[in-house]
Amino acid sequence: MQNHSDLLDIGVIGLGVMGKNLALNIADNHYRVAAFDLDSAKIDALLEQEQKERPADKPQRIEGCSNLSEMLSSLAKPRILVLSVPAGAPVDGVCHALLQAGIEADDIVVDTGNSLWTDTVAREAQYKDQFIFFSCAVSGGEMGARFGPSLMPSGDIKAWDRIKPIWEAIAAKVDPQTGLPIERQELGNPVTEGEPCTTYIGPAGAGHYVKMVHNGIEYADMQLICEAYQLLSEGLGLSAAEVGEIFARWDQGSLNSYLMEISADVLSQADPLTGKPLVEMILDKAGQKGTGLWTAVSSLQIGCPAPTIAEAVYARAVSTQKQQRQQLSLLLAGPAPLSLSEDERGVFIDQLENALYCAKIACYAQGFQLMAMNAQERGWQLDFAEIAKIWRAGCIIRATFLQSITQAYQQAQTAGQPLANLLMAETFSLALSAKQQDWRQAVAKAIMSGVPVPCIGSALAYYDSYRCETLPANLLQGQRDFFGAHTFERIDKPAGEKYHLNWSHSERTLEKL
Numbered sequence: 095m096q097n098h099s100d101l102l103d104i105g106v107i108g109l110g111v112m113g114k115n116l117a118l119n120i121a122d123n124h125y126r127v128a129a130f131d132l133d134s135a136k137i138d139a140l141l142e143q144e145q146k147e148r149p150a151d152k153p154q155r156i157e158g159c160s161n162l163s164e165m166l167s168s169l170a171k172p173r174i175l176v177l178s179v180p181a182g183a184p185v186d187g188v189c190h191a192l193l194q195a196g197i198e199a200d201d202i203v204v205d206t207g208n209s210l211w212t213d214t215v216a217r218e219a220q221y222k223d224q225f226i227f228f229s230c231a232v233s234g235g236e237m238g239a240r241f242g243p244s245l246m247p248s249g250d251i252k253a254w255d256r257i258k259p260i261w262e263a264i265a266a267k268v269d270p271q272t273g274l275p276i277e278r279q280e281l282g283n284p285v286t287e288g289e290p291c292t293t294y295i296g297p298a299g300a301g302h303y304v305k306m307v308h309n310g311i312e313y314a315d316m317q318l319i320c321e322a323y324q325l326l327s328e329g330l331g332l333s334a335a336e337v338g339e340i341f342a343r344w345d346q347g348s349l350n351s352y353l354m355e356i357s358a359d360v361l362s363q364a365d366p367l368t369g370k371p372l373v374e375m376i377l378d379k380a381g382q383k384g385t386g387l388w389t390a391v392s393s394l395q396i397g398c399p400a401p402t403i404a405e406a407v408y409a410r411a412v413s414t415q416k417q418q419r420q421q422l423s424l425l426l427a428g429p430a431p432l433s434l435s436e437d438e439r440g441v442f443i444d445q446l447e448n449a450l451y452c453a454k455i456a457c458y459a460q461g462f463q464l465m466a467m468n469a470q471e472r473g474w475q476l477d478f479a480e481i482a483k484i485w486r487a488g489c490i491i492r493a494t495f496l497q498s499i500t501q502a503y504q505q506a507q508t509a510g511q512p513l514a515n516l517l518m519a520e521t522f523s524l525a526l527s528a529k530q531q532d533w534r535q536a537v538a539k540a541i542m543s544g545v546p547v548p549c550i551g552s553a554l555a556y557y558d559s560y561r562c563e564t565l566p567a568n569l570l571q572g573q574r575d576f577f578g579a580h581t582f583e584r585i586d587k588p589a590g591e592k593y594h595l596n597w598s599h600s601e602r603t604l605e606k607l
């Protein structure tokens with residue numbers, strides 16, 4: 095029997111890219127960790143890393159466990175167990191194994207993977223009375239997990255109260271005055287000052303839904319940058335390094351973001367094998383694990399327009415059709431390349447910068463509206479100012495822009511006027527109105543030069559659709575009524591009153607239904 099002081103604070107199961115780094119981050123914050131992976135080499139690698147990072151006079155902070163029973167007996171009760179395994183069957187596999195190993199009703203299992211939010215809702219109910227199934231979606235990749243990720247916890251509120259001190263300690267931090275990330279990546283010296291990038295999101299499933307939309311926005315934001323790269327390299331004939339320099343400059347302005355920063359870095363990297371720009375040696379077939387697709391599917395199911403996110407998923411799909419693209423590149427005609435003077439090229443680069451900023455606003459507007467509509471359906475009380483706040487640091491979509499979103503939602507809250515769509519926030523409506531002409535110019539030049547811009551273009555169509563008080567859905571309703579008697583409402587009659595015109599009768603009389 096272990097002495098209580100020998101017992102460890104928290105277990106981490108799954109020691110891949112994220113689990114290993116989360117374990118080291120938790121240990122840096124003075125919690126003692128029990129670690130397990132099916133692959134014993136991953137346990138050894140973690141222990142070796144911990145030893146390397148730990149000063150010689152300090153006690154070991156992480157202990158390896160050879161199975162889950164050993165992990166359960168090494169932890170203080172009620173236990174906290176963190177899962178960092180691939181989404182889907184592995185999560186249920188670990189939960190069943192924990193039941194067999196003797197997990198107890200007041201132990202908490204925290205799923206930190208990118209699980210489908212409806213699976214999380216089902217799991218909370220399935221494991222009720224056996225243990226507390228909690229979830230905490232994580233964003234930030236390898237370095238975020240190690241030095242401070244953005245954390246999106248949801249589920250049993252009492253479980254949150256118990257784990258909150260650990261989560262607040264390991265999360266990324268933001269300077270409350272400026273809203274900027276406090277970025278200090280020092281082993282054994284975690285950032286303790288500032289506002290932690292974690293907040294309780296809501297009931298089971300809410301955190302994973304919010305993380306899913308975060309990833310949908312991530313897909314769109316990445317694709318927007320990629321479209322700008324193609325326009326600058328193919329449209330203007332710039333080298334990868336030159337595009338990297340432009341992106342690095344944009345990163346100093348309103349487009350400042352982690353994704354812009356790393357894109358500039360990737361573009362300036364030489365290939366260690368050939369010396370050519372690495373980006374030109376990387377095969378142009380994009381992978382995906384599902385969260386962007388789930389976001390697009392959810393938007394279609396709810397009826398919330400998120401075309402830029404959906405286009406980003408399609409863009410990855412088109413990229414994988416390499417063979418067809420190779421064949422069709424020889425068959426299909428395209429326009430002549432852009433022919434611009436030196437001055438015009440400079441103007442175009444500035445237009446593209448503004449186009450990217452506008453498209454980015456549209457894509458965040460889509461993501462936040464989607465969260466709002468799903469929250470309404472589920473009865474979740476999501477706090478969008480808090481969600482924007484915890485995305486300001488640690489996560490992949492972190493950007494100074496998120497401070498403006500935070501302020502827009504805070505101002506709407508103070509005024510007691512909920513923000514139905516981010517496009518309505520004054521800061522964004524003014525910026526969009528000022529830059530929309532450049533956005534159109536950039537899209538027009540892309541179209542005229544045959545460079546595909548599905549995300550920059552669809553974001554503009556989204557903007558223009560919401561700008562139209564009247565859309566041609568009147569004709570569409572007429573078509574539906576013509577072929578299927580699907581009825582229509584009239585602009586001069588109360589909402590909800592249905593009408594049908596007897597299209598096939600010679601008299602074409604109007605019926606009120």
Ligand SMILES: NC(=O)C1=CN([C@@H]2O[C@H](COP(=O)(O)OP(=O)(O)OC[C@H]3O[C@@H](n4cnc5c(N)ncnc54)[C@H](OP(=O)(O)O)[C@@H]3O)[C@@H](O)[C@H]2O)C=CC1
Pocket residue numbers: 107108109110111112113130131132133136178179180181184187188206207208209232233234235236383
């Ligand atoms: N990588 C990233 O940037 C991010 C990932 N995520 C999510 O976090 C989760 C983990 O991702 P990541 O670390 O990248 O994935 P990895 O594949 O690198 O790591 C997962 C680890 O879990 C282990 N594992 C699988 N099944 C079990 C099991 N039954 N018991 C114990 N260990 C098990 C795997 O072992 P083995 O290899 O032997 O199968 C592997 O070591 C995923 O849901 C992912 O979507 C979230 C945010 C960012």
Ligand SMILES: O=C(CO)[C@H](O)[C@H](O)COP(=O)(O)O
Pocket residue numbers: 208232233234235309312381382383384385386490
């Ligand atoms: O969640 C993440 C970041 O926020 C992961 O990096 C995610 O796996 C990226 O998605 P995909 O592999 O589909 O590009």
